[in-house]
Amino acid sequence: MPLDLEQLRAILDDGPTPLFATVSGAHLYGFESPDSDVDLRGAFVLPLGRRLALVPPDETIAVSRTDGGLELDWVAHDVRKFASMMTRRNGYVLEQLYSPIVVHGGERLDELRQIGRGCVVRHLVHHYRGFAHTKRRELERPGATVKDLLYAYRVYLTGIRVLETGEILTHLPTLLDAHRADGVEELLERKRAGAEKAALAAGEAEAHRPRLDALEAALGDAFDRSTLPERPTTMDALSEFVVRACLELGG
Numbered sequence: 001m002p003l004d005l006e007q008l009r010a011i012l013d014d015g016p017t018p019l020f021a022t023v024s025g026a027h028l029y030g031f032e033s034p035d036s037d038v039d040l041r042g043a044f045v046l047p048l049g050r051r052l053a054l055v056p057p058d059e060t061i062a063v064s065r066t067d068g069g070l071e072l073d074w075v076a077h078d079v080r081k082f083a084s085m086m087t088r089r090n091g092y093v094l095e096q097l098y099s100p101i102v103v104h105g106g107e108r109l110d111e112l113r114q115i116g117r118g119c120v121v122r123h124l125v126h127h128y129r130g131f132a133h134t135k136r137r138e139l140e141r142p143g144a145t146v147k148d149l150l151y152a153y154r155v156y157l158t159g160i161r162v163l164e165t166g167e168i169l170t171h172l173p174t175l176l177d178a179h180r181a182d183g184v185e186e187l188l189e190r191k192r193a194g195a196e197k198a199a200l201a202a203g204e205a206e207a208h209r210p211r212l213d214a215l216e217a218a219l220g221d222a223f224d225r226s227t228l229p230e231r232p233t234t235m236d237a238l239s240e241f242v243v244r245a246c247l248e249l250g251g
Contacts, residue, residue: 003023003027003038003101005103007067007068007070008021008023008038008040008072008103009021009103009104010067011040011063011065011067011072011074012040012074012103012104014063014065014074015044015061015063015074015076016044016045016046016047016061016076017044017045017249018042018043018044018076018104019042019043019044019045019079019108019109019112019245019249020042020043020097020102020104020105020106020108020109020112021040021041021042021074021076021102021103021104021105022040022041022042022096022097022099022101022102022103022105023038023039023040023041023099023101023103024039024040024041024095024096024099025037025038025039026039026147026191026196027039027101028095028099028101028170028171029150029151029154029170029171029172030171030172030173030174030188031147031150031154031172031187031188031191031192032191032192033147033191033192033193033194033195033196033198034193034195035195035196036196037070037071037072037073038070038071038072038073039073039075040072040073040074040075040076040103041074041075041076041096041099042076042082042096042103042104043076043077043078043079043082044061044076044077044078044079045078045079045245045246045249045250046059046078046080046246046250047250047251048246048247048250048251051246051250057078059077059078059080059081060075060076060077060078060081061074061075061076062074062075063075077093079242079245079246080242080246083238083239083241083242086116086119086232086238087119087232087235087238089121089123089124089126089127090127091124091127091128091131091158091159091162091168092127094116094119094120094124094168095158095168095170097109097112097113097116097168098113098116098168099170108245111241112241115234115237115238115241116234116238117166117234118229118232118233118234118235118237118238119232119234119238120162120166120168120228121228121229121230121231121232122163122223122226122228122229122230123230123231124159124162124163124228125159125163125219125220125222125223125226127159128155128156128158128159128162128219129159129216129219131155132152132155132156132159132212132215132216132219135148135151135152135155136152136212139152139200139205139208140205143199144199144200144205145197145198145199145200146187146190146191146194146198146199146200147191147196147197147198148200148205149187149200149204149205149208150172150184150187150188150191152208152212153172153181153184153187153212153215154170154172154175156212156215156216156218156219157172157175157176157179157181157215158170158175159219159222160179160215160218160219160222161175161178162228163219163222163223163225163226163228164222164225164226166228172184172188173188179215179218181211181215182211183207183208183211
């Protein structure tokens with residue numbers, strides 16, 4: 001079922017006015033189950049008075065709501081914190097920034113996306129390799145799920161795509177067009193038709209290990225060949241954007 005963007009926008013009223021809000025999680029990755037919740041992520045601007053107060057304000061907000069049986073989670077960071085995370089080879093926030101499912105956006109999101117291109121650096125490999133290793137450890141535990149296995153594939157393929165092209169792409173079915181992986185289409189079908197935490201069959205994770213090992217090697221090769229910059233190249237523009245957003249939206 002397509003997401004109802006108006007329904008999603010309603011939860012934004014429970015927190016500070018967003019700078020932008022996008023959909024993340026399983027709906028972004030292309031393997032949502034009928035019972036998957038909807039993850040909204042983004043950034044907001046703290047009021048200037050709170051920013052200057054003696055007691056530091058919360059730089060992250062988290063709001064949850066159930067609406068018509070749909071579970072919604074809205075998590076956002078103040079723009080200054082979000083921008084700082086963009087410069088620290090944090091693939092997670094960059095994926096939020098470039099999510100194509102926009103719930104709240106506009107010119108400021110467009111500008112931040114343009115500036116954010118300079119934060120797509122070669123050393124994002126550490127984010128994706130570390131995330132993949134975490135998921136693979138989870139696959140070794142009892143009760144590992146189809147979701148865990150799909151996450152491992154998604155993370156490897158996103159990392160390879162970033163290093164090869166500079167594009168932040170997280171939609172697993174699209175990623176598979178360039179990097180085929182036997183058995184993943186069947187996993188996608190099971191996840192979309194089944195429960196969010198559907199378990200893998202005995203020995204299933206082990207059967208996928210050689211394919212994940214091959215993607216680990218491909219990620220390393222992509223890093224060696226990557227022509228992305230070593231460090232962010234748009235720090236001044238990003239800093240200026242944060243100052244301007246704070247003055248214009250937080251005053």
